[in-house]
Amino acid sequence: MTKAKVAISWNSSCGGCDESIVDLEEKILDIASKVEFVLWPCAMDFKYSDVESLADQEITAALINGGIQNTHQEHIARMLREKSKYVIAFGSCACMGGVPSLANLTNKQEIYNVSYLDSPTVVNPDKIVPLEECSVDGKKLTLPEMYQTLYKLDDIIEVDYYLPGCPPTAEMIADTLGALLSGELPEKGSVLASNKSLCGSCDRNDTKPDNISIKKIIRIHEIEADPDTCFLAQSVMCMGPATRDGCDYPCVRGNMPCTGCLGPVSGADQGAKMIATLGGILEGDDEKGAGVVLDGVVDPAGTFYRYSVSASFLGRKREEDV
Numbered sequence: 001m002t003k004a005k006v007a008i009s010w011n012s013s014c015g016g017c018d019e020s021i022v023d024l025e026e027k028i029l030d031i032a033s034k035v036e037f038v039l040w041p042c043a044m045d046f047k048y049s050d051v052e053s054l055a056d057q058e059i060t061a062a063l064i065n066g067g068i069q070n071t072h073q074e075h076i077a078r079m080l081r082e083k084s085k086y087v088i089a090f091g092s093c094a095c096m097g098g099v100p101s102l103a104n105l106t107n108k109q110e111i112y113n114v115s116y117l118d119s120p121t122v123v124n125p126d127k128i129v130p131l132e133e134c135s136v137d138g139k140k141l142t143l144p145e146m147y148q149t150l151y152k153l154d155d156i157i158e159v160d161y162y163l164p165g166c167p168p169t170a171e172m173i174a175d176t177l178g179a180l181l182s183g184e185l186p187e188k189g190s191v192l193a194s195n196k197s198l199c200g201s202c203d204r205n206d207t208k209p210d211n212i213s214i215k216k217i218i219r220i221h222e223i224e225a226d227p228d229t230c231f232l233a234q235s236v237m238c239m240g241p242a243t244r245d246g247c248d249y250p251c252v253r254g255n256m257p258c259t260g261c262l263g264p265v266s267g268a269d270q271g272a273k274m275i276a277t278l279g280g281i282l283e284g285d286d287e288k289g290a291g292v293v294l295d296g297v298v299d300p301a302g303t304f305y306r307y308s309v310s311a312s313f314l315g316r317k318r319e320e321d322v
């Protein structure tokens with residue numbers, strides 16, 4: 001039997017999406033019997049040159065995780081696009097920028113300052129930061145050029161399917177691989193998850209009163225949350241109303257509010273949707289009153305757009321304002 005060739009690749013990401021593949025446990029053996037991995041930098045030692053030598057579209061599917069933030073990542077993404085029949089934006093970083101896209105609220109220099117110079121744990125007396133080109137013992141060394149902006153995958157290449165989640169659950173990955181291998185794929189461009197909001201399937205939805213009145217947002221560590229009552233009814237921020245369903249809400253089942261990792265339903269801006277939801281339930285009838293209620297949201301951009309800055313109305317902060 002000819003096995004389907006599959007490439008898994010990562011860009012600006014944390015490795016959690018790769019880890020979620022391992023969470024398939026014994027199902028991975030079944031998948032491995034049907035696919036031939038041709039690239040998986042996190043787990044296997046393939047060479048990019050081997051992939052480059054494949055014919056165009058010889059790879060059945062490339063699952064690419066992470067946003068694009070440097071020249072090397074862009075080059076590999078373009079190469080995989082050429083070699084693959086289907087490209088899947090794998091995980092919220094590839095779909096929407098993910099947590100790394102919070103970098104779009106600052107700039108490259110500030111990121112270098114924090115990472116290599118100013119953090120209390122950094123010891124760097126010679127103030128060395130990554131250089132795109134340097135010379136060591138007369139030999140030229142180069143590094144990829146880092147971009148000012150982190151791009152979601154479809155800003156750079158055409159994407160066939162989107163599998164959101166930070167990371168997508170093992171069940172979502174199994175369903176995606178199953179659909180790929182059986183050829184039973186939905187319409188090109190589809191998001192491989194529900195297009196309804198998480199609250200609809202959450203088993204606490206019945207405890208969400210029609211008219212909630214929140215005097216102040218409380219952070220989850222400030223209370224002992226009732227495990228059976230909607231978080232919003234307990235004045236705890238839960239992104240469920242503005243988040244796509246499809247994960248089987250593991251966080252809420254673990255008595256932690258949803259932070260929104262599957263992103264918004266199609267066509268919505270996650271932060272705007274959540275702010276509109278809150279607008280109807282917060283007490284405080286003027287700007288000052290609303291400010292008091294929202295004091296518990298210590299990082300508004302990181303709360304409302306934690307996984308989706310690149311795909312949001314924000315996109316990035318104006319560089320001249322950083």
Ligand code: SF4
Nearest residue numbers: 013014016091093166
């Ligand atoms: S989507 Fe989440 S788990 Fe996956 S690479 Fe990005 S940060 Fe990591």
Ligand code: SF4
Nearest residue numbers: 199202230231238240
């Ligand atoms: S707001 Fe959160 S806890 Fe409440 S129903 Fe929605 S997902 Fe469940």
Ligand code: SF4
Nearest residue numbers: 247251258259261262
């Ligand atoms: S409950 Fe929310 S944060 Fe948790 S996995 Fe689902 S979408 Fe992501």
